[in-house]
Amino acid sequence: MRSAWGLVMGGAAALVWGECLNRRWSRTLVGNGAGASEAVVVLGYRNPRAAINVINRWRVRAGLRSIASDKARDTRVIFSGGATGSGPAEAQLMADYAKSVLKFGGHVLIEDQSRTTWENVTNVIPLLEGVDRIKIASQPAHALKARAYLHRQRPDLAKRLVVADDYRPGEWAVLKPLLALYGLWTLRGLQAEERKVSL
Template sequence: MRRRTGWAIAGAMALGWGEWLNRRWSRTLVREGQGGSEAVVVLGYRNPQATANFVNRWRVRAGLRSVATGNRRDTFVIFSGGSTSGGESEARLMADYAKSALGFDGTVVLEEQSRSTWENVTNVIPLLESVDRVKIASQPAHALKARAYLRRQRPDLAERLVPAEDYRPGEWLFAKPLLALYGLWTLRRLAGEPGLSTTGRARSLLSARRAARCNRAA
């Protein structure tokens, strides 16, 4: 019974940690702001099949719910991602899903050349020049990585970044601890980036928990 209780507590802590870290990432390197024109950038995920896969479908939904209520006329959605398999681009597959499955009838722009997150950012920059606000939608760690890249490439445009709706409490609940671990790994090279101290604190917390488990096991 004591062992079961310990596992239950550890599981609850892992779920809470995953929620906390993904929420922090979704709110890092953004400012609060309302009104004006906006662009929602939806980042693609490798997609060898002929239709949008599970990850890209979720990213499309996160991007479309990021369109500000009542501001649809002044918003356009950029689907960004090239082809990694010789078929249709990630951007086109996401746009097709948004229109055919979700009934989105707003303004859509395709960026179909990118093959990495850095290229995603580089290639959408010309499309962001004329808007007041920029939202980047993906899994929180991936979106944060893209925001950091935008700040490196165009600090002036990075000042226009506002939160997207790519984090919701309880969504992907049981996957969030794994997404948090993967996010820490993908963000490791950005640990020294100004404004990303939350990532460093998360790593320290993770290391402390590992050390505590090892001490108990000993």
């Protein structure tokens, strides 16, 4: 009985830990920017086949729900990611999914050359010029990494970063401890100042 109770408590602790870390990452390196225009950057995930995978489908949904309701007409959604196999680029797959399945009719831009997160950020910078607010949508650890890279490459644009709607309590709950472990590994290269929670 004690071992079963210990397993339950350990599992609950892991779920809470995963939720807390993912929430923390979603609110790091963002501000409370204001303005009439915004860009939502949706980062792609390895998609070697011709059909969009489940992670990219989720990232598209997270990106679209990140559009501020009062800014819908002034928002550009930027899908970023190159081809990882013989199929189409991740960005194109995500844009097609947003338009054909989710019926998104807003302003879409495609960046289809990137193969790494650093390249994602580098290649979308020209598409971010002139917007007042920038949101980066992905799994929280990945989005934080991209925000840190924007701070390194263009600190002036990084001042316009605001929180995206890519963290929701309970969403992916069972996987969040694993995502947190993976996130800790992928974020190991960030500096201390790049880990400070902003909100």
